[in-house]
Structures are given as structure tokens and as C-alpha cells.
Amino acid sequence: MDKIDDIRRLGRGGASVASIARETGVSEPTVRKYLRETDLSERPPAVGRAPESPLLEPFAALVDSWLLEDRRCWYKQRHTAKRVFDRLV
Numbered sequence: 001m002d003k004i005d006d007i008r009r010l011g012r013g014g015a016s017v018a019s020i021a022r023e024t025g026v027s028e029p030t031v032r033k034y035l036r037e038t039d040l041s042e043r044p045p046a047v048g049r050a051p052e053s054p055l056l057e058p059f060a061a062l063v064d065s066w067l068l069e070d071r072r073c074w075y076k077q078r079h080t081a082k083r084v085f086d087r088l089v
Contacts, residue, residue, distance in 0.1 A: 007024055066079050
């Protein structure tokens with residue numbers, strides 16, 4: 001945050017974007033971004049949804065056994081997603 005505070009202080013002092021970038025060692029677009037922002041609080045990380053697969057649950061043990069058996073096979077003979085799908089359907 002010290003670098004951001006320095007950028008904002010220099011910007012309020014009337015320094016140009018290029019001179020602030022040279023003095024602080026950051027790029028000009030970054031200087032513009034920090035001068036433009038009003039809220040500098042940390043943004044919470046984006047939370048993704050957990051993958052749901054209730055339709056696959058009855059077949060999970062079967063597919064896992066196929067994939068474990070594939071570890072002993074030559075890599076060209078292993079199950080692909082399409083092959084697993086075809087065997088299930």
C-alpha cells in the first residue's frame with residue numbers, strides 16, 4: 001500500500017503520470033488506475049461454485065475402477081472421456 005499511497009500523493013501534488021511512473025517504478029497504466037480509483041480496499045476473492053455431479057454418483061465407483069485399470073495399460077489404450085461416456089450409455 002505504500003507504493004499506492006506514494007502514487008496518490010504525487011498525483012495530488014500535480015505530477016504527471018509519466019513522472020510518477022518513473023519515480024515509483026510502475027507502469028503508466030498502473031499509475032492511471034491507482035489515480036482513478038476511489039476505493040482502495042482489498043476486494044474479496046471470487047468464489048466459484050463446487051462442481052455438482054449427482055447423476056454420476058451411482059457410476060463413480062465403476063468409472064474409478066476403469067481408470068485404475070488403465071494405469072497398467074499403454075497410454076494409447078486408456079479411457080478417454082468419450083470412451084467412458086460410450087461405455088456408460
